[in-house]
Amino acid sequence: MTMKNPLAKTAVLLAGMYVFLTWILPLFTAPLPASLIYLYLALTVAAAAIFYTMSGAGLDDFMGPIGRFLTGEGHAGATGTARLVVFALFPLLVGWQTYAKLAPSDMPPAENRTIHPAPPGEFVGLANPFPRTPGNIATGQGLYAAYCSPCHGGNFDGKGPASVGFNPPPANFSDPGTIAQLQESYLFWRIKKGGVGLPVEGMPWKSAMPRWEKELTDERIWKIIMGEYAGAGQSPRTWEEEE
């Protein structure tokens, strides 16, 4: 069946929009709140309605089936029952949605924590002063195993034995969304100053990331960074450009 019917076209358009907004868009940006998806779908419907209303001829095709369903015209037996069910469900849905929005919930208000806030100026553009030799990488990996793996995991996956119970959880370095997006200088800042070094939008009071400058020299931190990238199979942002 080719889709000549404007109503069917609108239905397909709506389904497409829904799939796009709920599943495809979040691949690129933060997921949309349900209320916004609802709004966008409503706008789509309104736009389709206006479109078909303007092009007078299409109007009957668009409204005809809806109108007949709503008035019950020509709907006996099973479709007649379906009509009654729809009529009963709609007010209940509205009531239920009202309740869900207003009832006290155990979900605290959503927090918008910035995961990668801008580093302080003195850390911007620092380069790793140590050459990427197998020896330095091995030293870094040894230090990583001792100091970082309890949280960030021996496999660099953020699932070490001390990783549970923290919100936010320790970063997963094997995920392309963490250190592969960052420069070495950024890691140097994060490791040296830890969670408490974050600006307010990073919610420093929630981070379990230790402030390593209290225990590790700069040299050790730079070597850990090397070991971390090598172990996680990632490259920092600038290396590609240099090679």
Place this chain on the structure above:
Amino acid sequence: MGRERIVNVALGAAVLAAGAGAVPALADESTPAAGAGSSVSIRLHLTDEALPGADPYAAAWDTIRPSEFQLAPQVHWPDRIQEVTVKSVKVRGMHNGEELAMLLEYADPSEDAADAAALEFMVGERKAHFAHGQEMLQVEGGPVNIWYWTHAAGNAVDMSAKGFKTLRPQTQQDVSATGAWRDGVWRVVFSRRLNTDDARDVRITPGEWTNVAFAVWDGQIVDGAVKEQGSQKAVSSWWYVRAEPPPDASIYGYVALGIALAAGFEWLLVRKIRRGNAA
């Protein structure tokens, strides 16, 4: 083209939109990102009755579904510990508008004098780091209030901290606690008034979210030394607690209003279309 028709189209569109809205609303319910055994918050259930403050095994506790929070060995700062006995705590809470009681429950195979557990809260408006309100570099932090129960003392100490090595008992003690160990499980009830007149105490206001964190020490003697003490403990970072606000009957009024509006809308819609068709 008749005005009638345009009205019909708009009404039809609204019905469709409301139906479409129900789909994401249904999907909304299954939110928490945390996995199994990891709650986000504790609800202090509102009750008219006296709280079972001194009895960790009172029947009233079993009517409440516990929240559960995982705990990690403390490796954030020295002295670290790589492996701890207690992997998670279950937490229940009640309040009666005046007082609150919070019950911690966790598995610990042995009952030892040095067994201990603590609740930590942010105090006031300023954010405090969960590690004893340690100093933050770009944000001015506030203090924390810690309720520290030990089996040896048989009660809790009401403490304050703002930074490492600043943890001290308060001059005014407002918290009490009772622990009972049965068959490898500790149950510890902490009690306090919702609000005290001590500015160093957390204020619990019904309906408002407060940050809370947990710590547990296994006091078992291993090779002549206490296994977990001081900074060597099982910990969590900040989660949330909220005292249930008094029931708000207006919610049901709004629900009834919503149902009435929707039904009225349906009636209007059908009437309009029938009239339009007849015309």
